[in-house]
Amino acid sequence: MDATTQEVHGHRALQHHFENMEQQREAGTLGMWVFLVTELMFFGGMFLAYTLYRAKFPAAFASASNHLDITLGALNTAVLIFSSFTMAMAVYFTQVGKQRPQVICLVLTLLLGLTFLGVKAKEYHDKYEDSLIPGRLIPGRPFGPEVAHEGDHDPHKLHLLGNATVRQVEMFYWIYFAMTGMHALHMIIGAGLLTFLLIFSLKGRFDPEYHSPVEVIGLYWHFVDIIWIFLFPLLYLLGRHMEHV
Amino acid sequence: MSEHIVPVRIYVTIFLVLLVGTALTVAAAFVDFPGRLNTIVAMTIAVTKATFVVLYFMHVRYSSRLVWVIVASALFWMAILFALTFSDYLTRGWLSVGY
Numbered sequence: 001m002d003a004t005t006q007e008v009h010g011h012r013a014l015q016h017h018f019e020n021m022e023q024q025r026e027a028g029t030l031g032m033w034v035f036l037v038t039e040l041m042f043f044g045g046m047f048l049a050y051t052l053y054r055a056k057f058p059a060a061f062a063s064a065s066n067h068l069d070i071t072l073g074a075l076n077t078a079v080l081i082f083s084s085f086t087m088a089m090a091v092y093f094t095q096v097g098k099q100r101p102q103v104i105c106l107v108l109t110l111l112l113g114l115t116f117l118g119v120k121a122k123e124y125h126d127k128y129e130d131s132l133i134p135g136r137l138i139p140g141r142p143f144g145p146e147v148a149h150e151g152d153h154d155p156h157k158l159h160l161l162g163n164a165t166v167r168q169v170e171m172f173y174w175i176y177f178a179m180t181g182m183h184a185l186h187m188i189i190g191a192g193l194l195t196f197l198l199i200f201s202l203k204g205r206f207d208p209e210y211h212s213p214v215e216v217i218g219l220y221w222h223f224v225d226i227i228w229i230f231l232f233p234l235l236y237l238l239g240r241h242m243e244h245v
Numbered sequence: 246m247s248e249h250i251v252p253v254r255i256y257v258t259i260f261l262v263l264l265v266g267t268a269l270t271v272a273a274a275f276v277d278f279p280g281r282l283n284t285i286v287a288m289t290i291a292v293t294k295a296t297f298v299v300l301y302f303m304h305v306r307y308s309s310r311l312v313w314v315i316v317a318s319a320l321f322w323m324a325i326l327f328a329l330t331f332s333d334y335l336t337r338g339w340l341s342v343g344y
Contacts, residue, residue, distance in 0.1 A: 048330055089256060
């Protein structure tokens, strides 16, 4: 083995089937992108179902959407965007080889992710209180919101617009819980991955030569953020302009 | 190393753009635009935000052609999913054959 080969094969994280660290990193990034394409196809099916049912029951979807808490939804959007930023900064600090800021950014990302999940749990509980969990998913609390009559402004009651029916509103909530539930599951998995990153980061495993795990988990985290960027307007905002009509 | 390191300044800019986009989409939702314009405005803002995340936070702007092809393929297959499904659902009733 001559001196150059030894130098190229020098890094402890380099797997034997790769020529050098750069090839290894590019292969990892590419693999993650292929995985994210399959993830997009997975969420795509739900976005399709949403679009079809919204086209079929526009008034019911607007009524159901208006019952969601726009403040909590917007807050969570901001929280997730902030977490994407701290994740991007974690990648940056790994690339320039600064361990302490890297650890801080990972901790912040994890905390923001958990904040998102906490707010989501609060929203789910609010929906439970108003009997808006669809079907009989919750034993003893089947779907059955109280419908508000003309002039009744009780926010816990369902305000139906136009020719919307309660059954159609239930369809919205099936889709709402399927989409936000799958998104939340991705967040939980993401939080697990971040914990793993944090442990290895504290051990000082990552450096400018080797940071694929941070980069690749970062890609996953941003992907989950992008899904929410679409879920927020589609689920929370679609009927707001009809509220005062 | 040939890897491109995105400067902090760009990350901060994108972060601010995303926050402004979120504020805009909430504000626009309360305006009663004619027809389906509300949905179009909301989706335009969402696509713009997602594009910024993909290009900068996910480094696609600085990535190899191969990554570009993968990202484009995702959009292409999504387009097939939606186009073929809607070519059915949205055209039902165009022909007046009873069934």
